[in-house]
Amino acid sequence: MLARSRLFVGAVRNAAVNTTKRAASTSAEAASPFKLNAAGTAATAVAMGSMAWYYHLYGPELHAMTPVEEGLHPTKYPWVHAQYTKTFDHQALRRGFQVYREVCASCHSLSRIPYRSLVGTVLTVDEAKAMAEENEYDTEPNDEGEIEKRPGKLSDYLPSPYKNDEAARAANNGALPPDLSLMVKARHGGCDYIFSLLTGYPEETPAGAVVPEGLNFNPYFPGTGIAMARVLYNELVEYEDETPATTSQMAKDVVEFLNWSAEPEMDQRKKMGMKVLVITSALFALSVWVKRYKWSPVKTRKVVYAQPQMGGRRGH
């Protein structure tokens, strides 16, 4: 009681002081927001300024490359085999392998592909065996230490057109035809790039373009000067399934084949992905039910507050 009265007196005294202060401050109120916000405004201005300065210094990307050096970016084609639930078209792989064998293989190796991996995906066993036997491979050293030649087996790899890179360069005017085994993975744009490159040789080079001696103009090749000339022409290959062998058809088939050679596991990988989805969704469903089961005693519990009985003094 005593303390309370003392507080009350203090409050009254303070109130008197406060009213005078408030009366004094109302005149300065118009100017006060700027003063209050000055620091914040300045800090914001500095922050914005530093951002602007940073953008001025480092923001705009420097394009040292001309579009010619960069090359024309390939168009995106709606590859069926690139869809999540689609496999390679193995008929197309077969055609593509034919194109590789009859056209590309004279310059480009496919050194990471053994005949055995073609079995069941591109060729039958007998076809692959027959094809392997057309080539000669080194044997293990015999009793005299001589290395002889033997016909190829399924376990042998596709033969390369040149003995080594130097021989390949020497035969191709200094340019090395790259190995195609992983080419779809090795180039930006993948399938689209290779397809565009194969079919993109224009009939005439655009006016003013300078194509160095021994090179060919291809807009998709960075620098536009490519050592490989156009190789695919209509009806260069005769397909066994009588698909019309237009340039773009052959290019499409061979690109799909090269995608297979770079990712022979693709079909299995997609199947595995589907399995993962099936199993995880099943396990998730299971876990939902198990949780429900485990929680059922907790969820169905009823907590009741029973007011304690205070005996006879209840009516107090």
Add this chain to the structure above:
Amino acid sequence: MGFFDIVAAAMPWSESEAEAVSGGSSTVSTPANSGGKGEGEAKDPSGPTPDDKDEGGDEGEEKEDGGEKEEEEEEEEEEEEELVDPKETFEEECKESKACAPVKHHFEECVERVTGNTDSKAPHEDCVEEFFHLAHCANQCAAPKLWAALK
């Protein structure tokens, strides 16, 4: 015909449907020719039908003229006519289209300027960039049509 046809029927956006929309002008697609492989089943715009007609006409002429040389020439012509790369035809169409008209105009203007400029000592200029833009436009427009036409 099979499972794929049912799937194709259920999905109007699937590729087999897209083909029909973009089917080449010269194509006379007969359903009997199309096999049972759901998607990617397409007619080449340079299908056999128009060529067959040409053949018939040429044969008639041939009989009038006679002579083996004529025949050889006719065969050569046939080979030339038999296959037209659908990519080229589609891209030509696309280059003429309205969407590519500005870039085509730029390219042509550039070609004119550069070819007409050879005598003077003007700085070297090429039309590669303009060509890129035109090719990009044409390819972009032709890509879905081409994929519908190829197997």
